Amino acid sequence: MDPQKPPPPTPPEGCLTVAVRVPVRIVALVLVLPVRMAWDALAAGGRFLHRTVLRPLGRLLLLLAHALLVLPFVALWRRLLVPAGKALAWLGRVLVAVPLGWLYTYLLTPVGHALALLARGIGAGLAWLYARVLAPVGRGVGLLLAAAGAGVYAAVSWLVRYLLVVPARWLYERILAPAGRALAWLASVVVAALGAALYWTARVLLVLPALVLWRRLLVPAGRVLAVVAREIVDALGHAWRVAGRVSRAVGRVLATLFRWILVEPLRRVYRTVLTPAGHLVRDLVLRPAAEAARGVGRSVRQALATARDTVRQVRADLRRTLFGEPSRPASVGRREPGGRATRTLDSSTTALTKD
Template sequence: MEPQKSLPEPRQPEGCLVAAVRIPVRIVVLVLVVPVRMVWDALVVAWRFLNDTVFRPLGRALLWVGRALFVWPFVGLWRYVLVPVGRGLGWLGKVLVVVPLGWAYRYVLTPVGHALAWVGRGIGAGLTWLYARVLTPIGQACMWVLRGIGAGLAALGIGVYTVVAWLVRYLFVVPALWVYQWVLTPIGHAFLWVVRGIGLALYWITRVLFVLPALALWRWVFVPVGRVLAVIGREIWDALGHAWRVAGRISLAVGRFLGTLFRWIFVEPVRWVYRSVLTPVGHVVRDAVLRPCAEAARSVGRATRQALASARESARQARADFRRMVFGEPRKREAVARREPRGAETRTLGSSTTALTKD
């Protein structure tokens, strides 16, 4: 069985005040909101354009400059200066401080500490014997004497306390209880009755003069006015939302219209001029002027390189002729017979390279 779909809540009936307020408020709000929304959309488009073309590249450039000026120098300083210096100082501290202190602790302080501990144990044993054999009996004797003195003083104190307690009871406590019971209690009851009467009178005066008028003002003035203001405020808020959405659509339509107008007035003519005029002219200039000029330049370059090569060859030949004319022909080196084994001949079917089968 399919679950039943929840029905939408029925809309509460609206009064004539809501219907009378809604349409004028929406018209006024729409007239006021449309320019604001169009200015807002224009600012958003301008901000996106500036963010994409100016602020983001500028931020990346500033970030790179910040890295180059602050981060990379500090990283290089840390990696190539402070870390090696810290390691060197750590090694020096270990060699100059830790190792000597460890040696002094192991070979000086530890034996001295053991000796002091042995002396302390001896002194402690002597003090323990003195406490157990001398001070303890003396303390026990003193405590016995003090107990006797304390017992006498306690008996004397109990007697004095009994006398003082009896005097305080019959001189202060009993009269004070009589005064509280037969004097202060009736006076307090009468004062409390008077205070209650005054409080009740003040309560009714305050209720009649302030509470009931304030309650009537709240119930019959503030609540209806608040409901009317709440209806007006809710309608203004709904009208603002509705007007903002409508203004967004109007702004979008105006933006599309302006974009289309800009496209047909500027972009399409420029594109047509580029495609129909500049491109053919550029092709003509390329085929009729630039390519022949480039070919002529390449031909001139090849001719120039050939002329320079011929000039270099002529200069080299002239220098060689001048040297032969001044210094004569250079001596030819005599061929020296070198006693080197000839290369192995090619092996064929009728020959052999071994000494036994060699012809």
């Protein structure tokens, strides 16, 4: 909507609209307010129930369903059904497919070829019999039957034409057609007269009274009922909105009272009593207990390490006592002299300075 364009002017309201609006809105507000407050309370309770009960319960049920249904089914499928299916497939291939393939290849195929050759020979014999014997005989019999049928048809058609068709046409053209035209004209005149009489009778007895009733009674009553219905609908909407505001105000007041009566005292007790008591317990009891537990743990670990070293040493001594000292690998002489006797350019050990 263009902000510069002024809003269209509202049509003036009648006295009936103004007289109906105020009591209807008051009654609607009185009736709708308890319903709206109950609806808001149920909605708040439903949201709280959904957050605190239904959603965790749904997650728990989902985990239980996954643990009790999905995982056993997956394990059953992987551990039992898949190996059983592979075993059944192998048995079916070995016990059914291979024997059937062998039977088809070495037994049914040759038998089928032999039966096909036999059927081909029988078909050739029957074709020769049909072409040489049955077809000529059938053509001769057909020609005879066609000639006899043509003569009989010609005789019957001549008799039917001159004994039935010609007299029936004369009767229709000379007697029935004029009589039918006269009866149709008479029936049309009678129907038109009856229709006109029924039309004017229905118009005078039904249409004109119904039209007067519609114009003088039903249309004004409908307009009044439309105004009342529109005002009732508008009043219900207005009452619903007002009841929503009242319900929100009542909810805020109840929330404020709940916070002042229960939440604030509990928070002050938590801050002034429970928190210092918890800190005192932590500093005087829990931390010394934790330090003592850590010291005991270190002592136990040191004792276990000492015990492991002692057991290892005893095992090594027992091995040396029973089997003697283990043989050490012999030292291998290095090709290069060690110590001071290294090769230099002044010594005669090189190939260049050797005498």
